[in-house]
Amino acid sequence: MDFVQMRGITKIFGKVVANDRVDFSVKKGEIHSLLGENGAGKTTLMRMLYGMSVPDEGSIILNGSPVTLKSPSSAIEQGISMVHQHFMLADPMTVTENIVLGYEPRKGPFFDRKKAEQQVAELSARYGLQIDPKATVGDLSVGNKQRVEILKALYRKCDLLILDEPTAVLTPLEVKDLFAVLRSLKEDGKTIIIITHKLKEILEISDRVTILRAGKLITTKNTAETDAAELARLMVGRQVQFEVQGAKPVAADAPVLLEVKDAELRRRGMQLLSGLSLQVHAGEIFGICGVEGNGQTEIIEAITGIGQLSAGQVLLNGQPVHKPTPTKMADRGLAHIPEDRGLRGLVADFSIRDNSILGYQRSRRFSRRGVLDKKAIEMHTRQIVSDYRVKVGSIDDTAASLSGGNQQKVVIGRALSQDPDVIIAAQPTRGVDIGAIEYIHQKLIEMKNAGKAILLISAELDEVLGLSDQVGVLYRGRIVATGAPADFDEQTLGLLMTGYHKDTEKEERPCLETLHSAFAKS
């Protein structure tokens, strides 16, 4: 018998039909993936199962009997827990306080802290989720915060655990740990639903997979009977091109458009960049591989003028730039796709129209004597929306109303529509679904073919290797190796990224623990 059955679920937000008569069922003790692009309605469906919102139509049947889940507490009573994509944790409080919240052990009216800490310690030992019950949550790494969330669910004695995009924020090593935990939970008899859009992970961990597209149920499949290509096709609704095509080779006499010479950066006693040098030619994509936290952010900030270098130079079109600022760099033909679109890419509460000129508002195209030219801006925005196939209701909607992929398209469209010579593409596809990834890759290749120099920084190794003409391996603030992607196999690359380098073997040879901690820190 099915453990959970959701029948004919419909949910409408304003004019948007988030779920359209969706049927979804989960068997006891299975790991079930819910697959779909951003905005397909996965999270909405699961929020209803967790009582955070109420379906407009349809019914939820648990263990054979219909239930009404009006609030999270009624879901928790039924043994359902959810780990949200944005963690539901109070940072200044301790691990224990966060875990027992709502179900605190007490002595009279008082909170029995000792007992709570003891219970948390027992729970974490039992499931192999090591954590200090007294630690402050704000000090924990993302992976550990997730552990707190899972422990919270277990503390509430959940039978069904829903995880919303659990791997989006984790390093590869942390993902491995998470999957080990999930497998042990499954052995313990728990039922698990994972919301995701990562195909590899589905194939690795889940027993069955349900695909949603545009709020509608497409199908449910046994994972063993499907493959990545089929899942991608079902999710996007058409054939997906995994390989990048149509890239032109770099011309032999292509000039260097972007150069960084001996970049040094020290901050608060930390050597963040130590003698980093790189060159990007016209028509070339130069990709940077590296574990996060090895200087990626700092070099991006230095090139785009957001930050300054302690020593060294940035040259654009062969000309050194004196004291770079973002405006100066933009004026000289540099475009920037920031690594964190929420932080540096968009103003969430501004309209798409306003966001589409952000940073270029002083440009003569968009303003005269300080007064914005409404018509020109509107045309520009509409151009981006149509060129980049951004799905919008109105260009006056806020940027926050767009899905992650569509937000990224606005950011990329804005940067590339300025006809730059040099493009800094940092994490261009982070948090973006497959259809949009394919499209963004294609646009980057178009730009490259048009003779732009592109510096690509990405945590996705496949992306760097697939797109780049040249890759540089970044370790502790400098490029330790460069070459064509074909020159490196995955193992060599992995070793280089964690500091095992032929030339540096004598001076520094990190042991396995530092290698692990390098992963954990990032």
Place this chain on the structure above:
Amino acid sequence: MALTETLQFAGTMFSGAMRIAIPICFGALGSTICERAGIVNIGIEGMMLAGSFGGVVGALVTGSPWIGLLFAMVAGMLFSLLHGVLTIHYGTGHIISGLGVNLLASGVTTVLLVAIWQNRGKSEMVGTLPTIELTFLKKIPFIGQAFGSFSPLFLLLLAAVALLWVFLYKTTFGLRARIVGESPQTADAAGISVPKMQYICVLLCGLLCGLGGAYLSIGDIGMFSRDMVAGRGYIAMAVTIFGAWNPIGALGGGLLFGLAQSLQFRLQQSGIPVQLIQMLPYVITILVLLLVRRKGGGPAAAGKTFDREKH
């Protein structure tokens, strides 16, 4: 004996500081509990004013200032309920709603002043709460002047500080309230009713403000005069920040401000232009706020309307 005189002087100063601090501390305690649960309350001023007025009316009607105290608490809570309904239920901006409460309290008390006493400026005199006299202390230098006689509301204040501290940090209810102010989504996802917690804290705030206001009228001069809170509610908000949203901090902050004020009164006879000296407490408040920069800066979700369906 110069030493005895100095001690006596310090004792008198302290006693003065205490009197000034009582209403401000009550306001700051109210603001602390309110902001801890995520509701910014600049309506402290208005709720205190309602308390002052309610106290006088209660004392007049029943003839007992003690029952006046009850009236004051109810009056403060009524206005805090208004702030609660506007911010929690209707999602009004907290600043707007608080301002509204202040203006309304000022207007309503003035209208009622005219209606009851046909006077736009002040009420008639009513009985005040008796002061507590500890005659056996009076002979001891410093202690005698500082603690020889004080308002019963001072004892109530100390009790409120202790209770509120235990409530916030030792009970499950306090833990939940703090999490609501820090991350209402987290509380909600843990099955805690965010509106319920916020209403309770806002009402508690109104009660405390009412007591603070009552001190000004029936605890001190025995009458109500128009807008008699005179900015103490705003000082209380500064004290909340200075006290790092902690009841004990609120007490300390209030006393510090009281000392500055008390010092100011003394210095007025010193020949320095009075206008400069009158600035002293406020300058000290600003300086202390500048110097004592707290990490974190208060409850993260204070002032934000919580709506479960928005994510």
